[in-house]
Amino acid sequence: MAFSGKYEFEGDENYDAFVQKIGLPSDKIEMGRNCKIVTEVVQNGNDFTWTQHFPGGRTTTNTFTVGSEADMETMGGRKFKATVKFEDGKLVAEFPNYRHTAEISGGKLVEISTSSGVVYKRTSKKIA
Secondary structure, three states: OOOOEEEEEEEEEOHHHHHHHOOOOHHHHHHHOOOOOEEEEEEEOOEEEEEEEOOOOOEEEEEEEOOOEEEEEOOOOOEEEEEOEEEOOEEEEEOOOOEEEEEEEOOEEEEEEEEOOEEEEEEEEEOO
């Protein structure tokens, strides 16, 4: 599946319940609400560079190879090690306190994070 492209936040579902469940502090919760995140994905086979640009100039980049352990960073800034896998056309990563999947569906980037039964869905439209 081809993930390469630039995607702009279009909408989300269940943001507040999810970020409270994973323990984000209230200032980060407020900052992230309806945040126009731009996600840039560069894919070369199984090698990925996944960059999220936040308003105000903050950027988070995770570089990984599917099937190999990599250093990663959560949306809250916590660093950890994870192995990203392909499952049913989706990228799947186990973060410290949630499971994250990403797929291209209808030309859009659809990301779903699940923590203790709370499901957060973010959809981004392709802009480049």
